[in-house]
Amino acid sequence: MSNTTTTSIKAQNKSASSSLLKKNIRKFLNNKLAVFGLIVVVFMTLACIAGAIFQVDYATPNLTSMKAAPDSAHWFGTDTIGRDLYARVLFGGCYSILIGVFCAVLSSVIGAVLGAIAGYFGGKVDAVIVRISEVFQAFPQLVLVMMLVAILNKRGLGNLLFIFVVTGWMTTFRMVRNEFMSLKGETYVKVCEAFGMKRSNIMFNQILPNVMSPIIVSTTTNVAFFILQEASLSFIGLGVADSTPTWGNILNAAKSVSVVTNQWWIWVFPGLAISLFVLAINFLGDGLRDVLDPKQQ
Amino acid sequence: MNEKREVIFKIENLKTWFPITKGAFKKVVGHVKAVDDVSLEVYRGETLGIVGESGCGKSTFGKTIMMLEKATGGKVLFNYGGEFKDVTKFNKDEMFQFRRKVQMVFQDPYSALNPQKKIYTSFEEPLKVHGVKNQADREAVMQKVLKMVNIQPDYLMRYPHEFSGGQRQRLCIARALEVMPEVLICDEPVSALDVSIQAQVLNLMKDIQKEMNLTYLFIAHDLSVVQYMSDRIVVMYLGKIVEIADSRALYDEPLHPYTKALLSAIPVPDIHKTKKRQILEGEVPSPIHKPSGCAFHNRCPNCMEICKTVDPAMVHHGAEGHMVACHLYTQNEKQG
Amino acid sequence: MDTKEIILDVKNLNTTFVSDRKEVRIVKNVSFQVKRGTALAVVGESGCGKSVTMNSIMRFLGKNAKIEADSIQYNALRDGKVTEYHLEQIKNPNGPEMRALRGPDMSMVFQDPMSSLNPVYKVGDQVAEGLIQHTGMKKKEAREKVLEMFRKLGIPDPEERIDCYPHQFSGGMKQRVVIAIAMICNPELIICDEPTTALDVTIQAQIMELLKDLQVKEGKSIVLITHNMGLVAEMADEVCVMYMGRVVEFGSLEDVFDRTSHPYTKALLRSVPVLGLADGQKLETIPGSTPNPANLKPGCEFADRCPECTAACREKDIPTFEISPGHRVRCLKYKNFPEVE
Numbered sequence: 001m002s003n004t005t006t007t008s009i010k011a012q013n014k015s016a017s018s019s020l021l022k023k024n025i026r027k028f029l030n031n032k033l034a035v036f037g038l039i040v041v042v043f044m045t046l047a048c049i050a051g052a053i054f055q056v057d058y059a060t061p062n063l064t065s066m067k068a069a070p071d072s073a074h075w076f077g078t079d080t081i082g083r084d085l086y087a088r089v090l091f092g093g094c095y096s097i098l099i100g101v102f103c104a105v106l107s108s109v110i111g112a113v114l115g116a117i118a119g120y121f122g123g124k125v126d127a128v129i130v131r132i133s134e135v136f137q138a139f140p141q142l143v144l145v146m147m148l149v150a151i152l153n154k155r156g157l158g159n160l161l162f163i164f165v166v167t168g169w170m171t172t173f174r175m176v177r178n179e180f181m182s183l184k185g186e187t188y189v190k191v192c193e194a195f196g197m198k199r200s201n202i203m204f205n206q207i208l209p210n211v212m213s214p215i216i217v218s219t220t221t222n223v224a225f226f227i228l229q230e231a232s233l234s235f236i237g238l239g240v241a242d243s244t245p246t247w248g249n250i251l252n253a254a255k256s257v258s259v260v261t262n263q264w265w266i267w268v269f270p271g272l273a274i275s276l277f278v279l280a281i282n283f284l285g286d287g288l289r290d291v292l293d294p295k296q297q
Numbered sequence: 298m299n300e301k302r303e304v305i306f307k308i309e310n311l312k313t314w315f316p317i318t319k320g321a322f323k324k325v326v327g328h329v330k331a332v333d334d335v336s337l338e339v340y341r342g343e344t345l346g347i348v349g350e351s352g353c354g355k356s357t358f359g360k361t362i363m364m365l366e367k368a369t370g371g372k373v374l375f376n377y378g379g380e381f382k383d384v385t386k387f388n389k390d391e392m393f394q395f396r397r398k399v400q401m402v403f404q405d406p407y408s409a410l411n412p413q414k415k416i417y418t419s420f421e422e423p424l425k426v427h428g429v430k431n432q433a434d435r436e437a438v439m440q441k442v443l444k445m446v447n448i449q450p451d452y453l454m455r456y457p458h459e460f461s462g463g464q465r466q467r468l469c470i471a472r473a474l475e476v477m478p479e480v481l482i483c484d485e486p487v488s489a490l491d492v493s494i495q496a497q498v499l500n501l502m503k504d505i506q507k508e509m510n511l512t513y514l515f516i517a518h519d520l521s522v523v524q525y526m527s528d529r530i531v532v533m534y535l536g537k538i539v540e541i542a543d544s545r546a547l548y549d550e551p552l553h554p555y556t557k558a559l560l561s562a563i564p565v566p567d568i569h570k571t572k573k574r575q576i577l578e579g580e581v582p583s584p585i586h587k588p589s590g591c592a593f594h595n596r597c598p599n600c601m602e603i604c605k606t607v608d609p610a611m612v613h614h615g616a617e618g619h620m621v622a623c624h625l626y627t628q629n630e631k632q633g
Numbered sequence: 634m635d636t637k638e639i640i641l642d643v644k645n646l647n648t649t650f651v652s653d654r655k656e657v658r659i660v661k662n663v664s665f666q667v668k669r670g671t672a673l674a675v676v677g678e679s680g681c682g683k684s685v686t687m688n689s690i691m692r693f694l695g696k697n698a699k700i701e702a703d704s705i706q707y708n709a710l711r712d713g714k715v716t717e718y719h720l721e722q723i724k725n726p727n728g729p730e731m732r733a734l735r736g737p738d739m740s741m742v743f744q745d746p747m748s749s750l751n752p753v754y755k756v757g758d759q760v761a762e763g764l765i766q767h768t769g770m771k772k773k774e775a776r777e778k779v780l781e782m783f784r785k786l787g788i789p790d791p792e793e794r795i796d797c798y799p800h801q802f803s804g805g806m807k808q809r810v811v812i813a814i815a816m817i818c819n820p821e822l823i824i825c826d827e828p829t830t831a832l833d834v835t836i837q838a839q840i841m842e843l844l845k846d847l848q849v850k851e852g853k854s855i856v857l858i859t860h861n862m863g864l865v866a867e868m869a870d871e872v873c874v875m876y877m878g879r880v881v882e883f884g885s886l887e888d889v890f891d892r893t894s895h896p897y898t899k900a901l902l903r904s905v906p907v908l909g910l911a912d913g914q915k916l917e918t919i920p921g922s923t924p925n926p927a928n929l930k931p932g933c934e935f936a937d938r939c940p941e942c943t944a945a946c947r948e949k950d951i952p953t954f955e956i957s958p959g960h961r962v963r964c965l966k967y968k969n970f971p972e973v974e
Contacts, residue, residue, distance in 0.1 A: 020456060187409040188419075191469075193365055195423040195476070196396035205422075209413040350833035461922045491678040491923065492860050496904035496916040503915075518833065525906035525916065548909050562838035563908055564863025568890045576842055577835045580803045 027291045034287020040280035044273070045097055051090030058087040058245055067263050077265035079253045085265065089273050092245035095157070097223075097277070099230050099246065103164035104222035110165065111172025112215055116203050118173070119180025126177070133170045141167050141229070145238050155241045160233065164226055172218055179211045213292030220285035224278040231274055247274045305480060305512050306339035306362065307381060311371035313354070313361045317585065329584050331357040333536035334371070336611075339480075341376075344506065344513040346527030346544065348520050348559075350581055354536040355516045356404075359482045362514070363401050364392060375399070397427060400473040404485035406465035410457035417453040420472055427476055442471040445505055463494035467501065474505070482514040487522060499526060520563055524548060529618070532556050535584055535592040538611065542619040552614055552621040554597050591624065599625060636708040636715045640822055640854045641667040641690070641739075644974070645703040648682070648689045652697060657927050659685050661878040664974065667822065667871075669710065672848050672855040674869035676862065676901070680923055682878035683858050687824050691741055692726035709738050709821065736763045740815040744827040746807035749814075750799040757795035760813045767818050782813045786843060805836035812843065823847070824856045829864070841868060862905055866890060874898045877926060877934035880953070884960035894962045896939045933965070941966060 028034060062082035070077040076085035118129040144167060148159050183189065184207065192202045227247070233239040234248030235255070242249065247270045254260055254267035313332040316325045331354040339345050347355045360366040362373055364384060374381040375398065384395060403409050410419050417439075424435045443450055446467040457465060466486060473481060486502070487495040499522065506513060515526045523530055530547045532540040532555065540553040551557045561575045579596045582588055588595050594604040603624050613619065614626045648660035660682045667673045675683045689700045705720040718738075723730045735741075743749045751759060760782065761775040770778070776795070783791035786809045799807060808828060815823055825844065829837035845868060847853045857868055865872055865886075872889040874882040874897065882895040893899050903917040910916075921938045924930075932947035933939070939946070945965055953963045954970040961973060 187403045187405050188411045190365060190403060191401075191409055191472070192422075194363055194396065194401045194473075195426060196393040197422070197426050201426075206411055210411070212413075350835060463922050491680075492862075492905055493678055493901060493919040494922060496906070496918040497920075499906070500916060500918055519906075520834070521906040521908045524908055525910055558835060560908065562834045564837075564841070564861060564867050565907060566862035566866045566890070566902060566905060567907070568866045568886055574838065574842070576838050580805050580836065581833070 024291050028287060031287045031290055033283045034290070037280040037283030037285075037287060040276060041284055044093060044277055044280070048090050048093030048097060051087065052094045056084075056087035056090055058083060058091040059243075067259075067266070069263075070265050076269040077263070079250070079266050080259065080263075085250070085269055088245045088250050089247070089270055092247045092250050092270065093273060093277075095240070095244060095246040096227050096230060096248070096274070099157070099160060099164070100223040100227040103161060103168055103226045104219050106165045107168035107222065108172045108215055108219040111169035112176045112208070112211070114169070115173040115176025116180055116208060116211075119177040120184055120199070120203050120207070122181070122184075129173075130177075133173050136167060137170050139167065142233075142238070145233060149238065155239065157240045157244060160230060160240055164229065168222065168226065172215065172222075175214055175218060176211055179214065180207060183207050183210055213288075217285055217289045217292060220281055220288060224281040224285075227274065227278060227281075302340040302343070303376070304338045305341040305376045307372075307374040307376075308338070308362065309336050309372040309374065311335045311358070311361060311373060312369040313357050313366055314369040327585055330354075330536050330587065331584060332361060335533075335536075335538055336371075337531060337538065337541065339512060339514065341479075341512055342506075342510055343528040344515050344526050346523035346530040347514065347516045347533060348518065348523045348530060349533035350518060350559075352535075352581055352584060353533040354584070355518075355533050356484055358533070359401070359484050359514060359516045363399060363482055364395070365401075397476045398478055399480040399482065400476060400478040401482045401484065402466075402470055402473050402486045405489050406462055406469050407457075407489065409469045410465060412457055415454060415456060416468060419457075420453060420468075420475065423472065423475055438475055442474045445474065445508065446471045446501060461494075462490050463497060466490060466498050470498075470502065470505070474509070477509075478511070480512045480514065482516070484516045485518065486515075488517060488519065495522070502526070520559055532559070535581065535587055537592060538622065539593065540619075540621045540623075541611075542621075543616070546616050546619055550615065552619070552626060553593075553623050554599050554625075555593050558596075558598075591622075601625075636706075636717060637710065638669055639666045640669045640708055640710075641856075642704065642706040642708075643686075643690065643702065644705075646686065646689060646705065647701045648685055648694070649699040649701075650697055651699065655927060656699075659878050659926060660689060663875075663878075663880050665873050665880060665883055667854050667856060669708075669821075669854055670848070670852045671870040672845075672857060672868050673871045673873060674857045674859060674865040675873045675875060676859060676865055677875035678860055678923060680877075680926070681875045683875050684826055685878075686875070687741070687826060687856060687858060690720065691735065691739065691824065692720070692723070692731055693741070694726075707734070707739065707822070733767075736818040736820065737767050738820050739822040739824065740818070740820045742808075742811055742815045742823065742825040742828045745831050746804055746811050747831070749811045750807060752799050754798075755796050756799055756802065756810045760810065760817050763814060763818050778817065779813070782817055786813055786816070787839075788813075804832050805839060808832060808836075808840055809843070812840075816847070820853075822854045822856070824858070826858045827860070828857075830859075830861075837864075844868065862902055874901070877924065877929070879934065879963060880961075881935070881963045882961070884957075888957065888960040892957075892960070894956060894960070894967065895964050896941050896966075897935050900938075900940075933963075 060083065062078065064082065065078050066082040067080060068074055068078045074084050074086060076089060079085055079088065114129055118126040141163065144163050148163060149155055152159065189202060189206060192206050230239055230246060231248030231251065234246055235251050237252060239248055240246055250270040251267055259266055311332055312334055314328040314330050317327045317329060318324060319326045335358060347358065349355045357366055361368050368385045373384040375384050375395065387395060410416065420439050421435055424438060429435045429438065439453070440450060448464065448467055448471065460468065487498050490498060505511065515523060517523045524544050527544045530542060530544050531538055532553065534555050540547070540556050547556065548560065551560055558575050558577045575598070577596050582595065590606045591604040591609050594600045597604065601624055609622045609624045609627055611620045611622045612627055614621050644664045646660055646663040647658060649656050649658045663686050665673070675686065677683045688694050690705055694700065702721040707718040707720055709716045709718065718734065725731065750756065757776065757779050760779045761772065764770050764775045764778055765772065779795060780791050783795060788794055788806060788809050802810065829840050832840065841864060844855060848855050857864070859865060869886055871885050873880055874889065874895065876897050882889060882898045889898060893902060900917065900919045904919055906916060919938050924934065924937065930947065931949060933951045936942045936946045943965065951963050951965055952972045953961045954967040955961050955973045956967050956970045
């Protein structure tokens, strides 16, 4: 008898259990702008993925209809060598979003781990990691990209991913480090130490969940940041190879003044895609911040 | 009281100093002597109150015994079945075992429970760490400690923010009891609570002590709370012990001028007791630049020449177990 | 009693906070008077509305607070003549009427001396500011006045200390500076919101001595907000006990301590550890915890924790009964006594 009651504190009291998640979802749904952002982000991502799955033809030049204005055959028109812009924007979206998400997530992970270690241990460990992060911060991204291109003698997706991650983890690192610095003084951390828990357990199981919300928020906004970075690098021709379309790469075609003035669709549509996606991501990030981080309100 | 009482903690010349560093090379330019040469014995089953003003090192003292702060010098001897082992020399494994013997309740119940975790998780983790593998066993322990602090088991499924301060402090006490410790160090356990709740928690702690034969180290700034809880009281001033006495004796005949001032400074909720107030001049000096000689001499109403240069040693005076560090009594001793 | 004797007269003060579209009434029908030249202690636990009451009178609350009152009357006595101010009629909480009163007439000392002072200005300048603002005094004259005030408040070496920054002061000294700021324009009414809670007992004794001196020697009226019954016994002439936003007992010091009438006041007095308790004597506890002000049951707020609770206690709001002149209790035990507003 006693055994059946004791084993089921969890099951027995499901009804009394309260959920932060439900409350947070409700709070999020109340924020109209954030919901709009989420819908736009999801819709655009799905559209791009659908485009990639159905293998829309983005690469074949159609010399008969170069620089064609938007019509029923080519919704967004065609570019300078007659490739369908609609297909290119969809496919480019896949790459752009991939670059944004991959780099944001990976740099957040690196930043969070290093930040946790530096913040929790402090002292010499902290000093060393902070110095390293300062070294990385001192390099202009542009110079790094050029260096890598020079060394590898080619432009590629890998280059960009590598550079973005290597130069992008510092903001998350600083934030996580500062949070850890203050949270390690919290009483519940002392309680865990008093119970003799392992340091890794305290760092990643106890403190990290309390830093998760700012990390999530900064990761979202970083996605937008990296997409913009990629766009500007590709625009000046240092980004991914020309054969791979990204939103920035498509814009690259609109570098000449004659294109900008005469063929507005070549730059308007990819530009619009970038702006809309980045805006939506930022709305989403703001909404998440409101939900997850009550201090910011 | 002549019966031999078993000593559970023997603290010898304990020092906890924090270095003050300056410049890029972290040159040590001085020390904050938070705990400076403290020796005392704690008996099994008693409540030893430690009282003093902010900055007197009482919290650091508790944390050092708990080994949450590194001791700069001295010994902390813990009684392992008659054999005393020095806790400051423990390796990782021994320290882990020591954590089951001595637990701590902290001042701020609002941050003592991880806000991101359900109480259940916060309660389960220490047990998991200390090798209770079976969930049923863990829950049996949880049931037991919750019963001691009068909290319904269904509260476990909630988050800390749903509880009041008093409930949280009770939960914290329950969690500390999970590993069945012998000593509980209580660092200002009620100072963050409402006055109407304090009595609840204090009485609860007294009941638990009887039930489990616990030894309490009760650290607080409020002398009336300490006096209510403790059998013996240690008064600290600027990192040093100035007086140790039985709780009753400390109230009836305080010896050290600081203790006297402390007692007279406490407002009494009784309008008919008109007492002579002795108000101390000045403030507690910084522990970085301690006055020479007796640390209290620049505020002391009975300051003598010798106090300014010579640090008084602890001497017995009056009733058994009543010790004081003050030249007023060392002088007498020499004369007599 | 005429307006010469009463300095502050509050009738039916209600303060409601709006949060998350919910309205929570924190202060409910609070009425009390402060007699000129005396000290009134407002006692209660955290969340009982004692600070909110005083902040409502001073109009220090944010936009989400709604303050309603039948009357908040402040009677200033200047050169033997009484001027009445009806604070509840002042619309703008930061308008010129309100600002003219704060400082020269009524001022406030806050709980935390560490955050009451601006760290980037010299303390002397912070104290002088009120003087310059309200009297248009020259900086040099103001400095003399500040020095005088520092001397009066027992700040050592005032000539040097006046040019120090707050971080160079200890907690007790900072609180003296905060009191100096409150005192510099020579107000009649000083509201002290837990002035010593952040300080050590020996420093608390110093500050309390200082406040008592101001009241006795200079005839200031003091409102002391505190949760410490010991301080009340030492400082106050009259006591106002609050629980969950209501005044549950109001009376002279003797009324409240010797003829304690409300069960909450009784419990509060008996549940606090006192020095020199006999061995083995146990503290009484108040069962349960303070209810959430957002969802209160009808009737007496203390009913669930009260040992003398009856069914009638839970029916409707409890009126206040006057059990002896000036001693008012909000409890149905005294329903045979005359009801007062």
